[in-house]
Amino acid sequence: MSEISHYSQLWHHRTPRTRLLMWIGWLALIALFVWCWQLMNRETIWFFVADAPRQAADIGNRMWPPRWEYLPELLMPLWDTINIATIGTIGGVVIAVPVAFLAASNTTPSARFLRPIALFIIVTSRSINALIWALLLVAIIGPGLLAGMVAIALRSIGFVGKLLYEAIEEIDPLQVEAVTATGAGRAQIINYGIIPQIMPAFWGISVFRWDINIRESTILGLVGAGGIGLKLQGSLNTLAWGQVTVILLLILCTVVVSEWISAKLRHAII
């Protein structure tokens, strides 16, 4: 039949039109990339960039061997770091729970007024990194552990709040209905209808955030908020690269251990 000969022998994944559009899209992306690249590198000193391998080798030489004698001095800051992360997480979670209940569309008392405020709190907390919070808090309440804890707590509100309010919105409404049908009050509905459903998610999120917070609190000292980062900053400033190696290895170990603990705990809970 003559109709068959009309078809191409070769199969193509897409129609010519979509292919053309995709090519234009890719071209636009490349053009945008090149433009950004030029804008970004206007003030780059290429001599330094070319020099980088030599610098890297130099730093590598200084970093090895690690100065292991420095390790005992680090144990106290490490304890501080763990405290910053843990207490910061607890503080963050305590504030995040009411915020999450205000932000979830099925539990919020006023969708028009309180919900946007709760969502704004979550977005603000999420979009500002713990290090920036710490930078602000060190300026406000002075350097030390407290600034670190408050920074971690402020950063955790958004994370925990967002995940928790999504968990609240996904609960099974039938259980809530059943509890409501018994004539329960608002607090009782939350206590018997909602909390049992979100409990596993709540612990999972909290432990997950704790794990992330251990990671973040190791570097808060760079801006003066206490912990092992303070030692890192000191070692970097005195160009004691052997000590930097020890600190980085210790941070690495801490992060791996905390990740392992959090994975075990979450596995046990969920």
Next chain:
Amino acid sequence: MRPSDAYPNYWRKPPQILTHRQWRIGIQLAILAYLILAGASIEVDWQRVAMGLERGQRFIMGFLQPDFSSRWRDISQGLIESLTMTLTSTVIGVIISVPIGIGAARNLTPRPVYLVCRGIIAVSRALQEIIIAIFFVAMFGFGPFAGFLTLSFATIGFLAKLLADDIEEIEPGQADAIRATGATWWQLINYAVQPQVMPRLIGLSLYRLDINFRESAVIGIVGAGGIGATLNTAIDRYEYDSAGAILLTIIVIVMLAEYGSGYIRKLVQ
């Protein structure tokens, strides 16, 4: 009739997580002991805090009445650096992480390649962006170029891992079907794997774009350029109204990026 006290008219919600009584009490005591120990290690200089509260008030005032104009040149310069850094590092990071992600998928590659690629991912994920930035600044000098390298490096670990996990979970039937036609390895990737993971890859790239912008605001603190450097300067100079303006700018851009990327992801998937 049985006496009414045989049937309790009072019910207590049973514990959900730790159902074993001794364990529950033990763990609660351990937590209490830890909190007391940890609480003792905080040294708070209340005088300093009281002094700082006034400064905090000024900061909140600065946040409420941000001053965009007097430092606008520095802010816009920092923003341009941050935004360009974000885009270029995401593009380069995605380009590098695709082959590594394919290499780290157990169902597509031989064992040695798999181990090497997983190793690269582990190294990239283990170190914090800010620590990598410190090293790149020491090696490549101050400025956005070091930041660009840092973010690209961090992107590789993030994206390659998620991409590899995704490839390992593809529908094996489709891959078998393509294999049965006698397809080469490249054709297998192109016709069986790529169509399955592409929507997610685009989604992840957009998500990483979002993360990279947030991180670009931080790595400036250690000298890797971008809006973080401007913010650091503003706070060091106690110019809280400018700092408030910078923070508001960051928040607005992050919000826009989040909604924008969410919209595009919905469109793609």
